[in-house]
Amino acid sequence: MRPTWAEINLETISKNTSIFCDLLDDSVALCAVVKADGYGHGAVEVAREVLASGATWLAVAFVEEAAVLRREGIEDPILILSEPRPNEMEEVVKLGGVRPAIYTRAGVEAFSSVAEEGAPVHLKVDTGMHRVGVRPNEIIDLADYVVELGIQLEGVFTHFALASTPKDPFNMSQIKLFDRVLEELSEAGHTPEIVHQANTAATLEWPETHHSMVRVGIGLYGTEPSKFFSERFKELGLKPAVWLRSEVSYLQTVESGEGVGYGHRWRANKNTRIATIPIGYADGIFRGWWDGGEVLIGGAHWPIRGVVTMDSLIAEVDDSIKVGDEVVLLGSQEDSFLAVSDVAEVLGTIGYEILTSLGARIPRRY
Template sequence: MNPPVRAEVVIDLDRLRHNVRLLADRAGEAETMAVVKADAYGHGAVPVARAALEAGATWLGACSLDEALALREAGITAPVLSWLDTPDTDLRRGVDAGIDLGVSSVDQLRGLTGARLHLKIDTGLNRNGCPPWRWAELVSAAIASGNEVHAIWSHLARADEPGHPSVDEQAKRFAEAHLLCLAAGLSPRRHLANSAATLTRPDLHFDLVRVGIAMYGLNPVPRQAEDLRPVMSFRSSVVLRKDIRAGESVSYGHTWTAERDTGLALVPVGYADGVPRLLSGRMEVGIGGKRYPVRGRVCMDQLVVDTLGDNVPLGAEVVLFGPGGPTATDWADTIGTIDYEIVTGMRRPRVRRRYAG
């Protein structure tokens, strides 16, 4: 048994390497970008980036310039793309550090020199990216700026729904954007596929795929079985045991009342640590290889487990999600969200992070 902890996530880098190898193999001739934005989806950007590069990724993706520069400061020299910053961000820092920059508007080009650009076309997600009717203007401005147009790219809205017609429509718009670049004398690389499209649309792999959630072992296409291995597990320990009589109620609001005499185990994690309060009365944990229900409301710092009459020892490991307990996806499905939100919600410094593999 592991030593007792208050709140800890364990990041299994061997599992991450397995996932990256699987995805890079599925990418075929295309290169693989490991997306490590948001501190690698809560897994830790620097150790994850290093493990992903060891396993066959050749690029890294960071949302903000600060995230990208943190990789450089850690000594990582692989190509890095940064694509979303506020207008006052000094992009010169990125150019000086050899960071590729995502550009979605003419305004972002002003004063920018010596950069390697990835021009982003909005093909239908209607979020970041240049609208198609302004694409020719952006391409012309990028050429005139003297910066290198290294690639064009876009992002798919519904690739996790195989066969959805929007994917083909976005691919068509992306192809049209590419043809305009060729007509303007450019020969940019192309990247469109996210994790889901990497697994389901080999025709959209082009020169580079960007893998995010699948790299962390969470399947973006649950109807399609894949040998993806969850990288993060979340654990705590039993810090108090007590017995209660039938008719006694538990936690704020007394939303659960014992129908029989039972034992309770107190676990020192709550919604301040990333356990959604919406899981109150709707979750189980793993203790000693057995699943036990959580009773009453999840509190800020603690939750209460019904031990069902078993003699659960003080200090016993409690698996919130991971091997021996539910999964992050189980949590997400129960409360109507996505597992991305679960794994990025493990709140440091309250939740310690430990690496295996």
């Protein structure tokens, strides 16, 4: 077996969940977002842990993700964050306790045609993300249609576009617009039991957006939505739950002027000791990770040299490194640490992409 795996600390996820629960009033529920296989951590394992630690709802992106949880015996309420296609609505009903997001008349018709009277749905309103959702000026008509067709308007929600940049004034615009939508719904006789707006960033930054439920995803896994939140994470004690490791599989010395890897994107400027590590872009280690990226070996930071290949990468080391030495790509080793957010910054992306890109062929150990 290849000596490469991701170690998932479920106790850390439990502690992170408890920290978020402590930020909420007793009347506010925590919905744990476990889409994309629990942000690469394992949806089923994470779901069980967060539900035992204070979360009372789960959220996924697609029907098939909800089905996986149900097959594994998880019976708690599940919200599907995007509207299922009409031909998927029957499966949603059969899963039991799964609430679809709804934002079209076709969606209302499809769900009501296969669901029992009073089956709950959550209307999603587009307050500025402009991805999916009913427009604010159309939500009353859609809410009326939900009631007319005999299903229950249990929830209404929206999603922030810029919450990871809290100082952007557009956030306040979305908050105010959603508040106005709720007021107009109430005036039209619609008072959904569950109102949710806050993601991880908003849960930390704007208590007024907590309403009756918050949806926390990336924060449960101990990764900040952006560098803006790094200090807050430290203050609260939120910690990353994944530790990605491998081992040195081969060592050699290249001479000055020799190129390394495909395209010889890096050339040695002196005789250089290099180590091959059996993990590559097929495992979710981005090809461009080499440009400024590092690994930990023996508690020290070593630069990646040459582009990451499909199954391996190469790091510059010294004579102290031996075949079989542990290599850490995410997490801690002795007194050194490689954070998901640090890697994301090197790659010009976000922590979400790093975590959800970790490939299926990397075994998860819990």
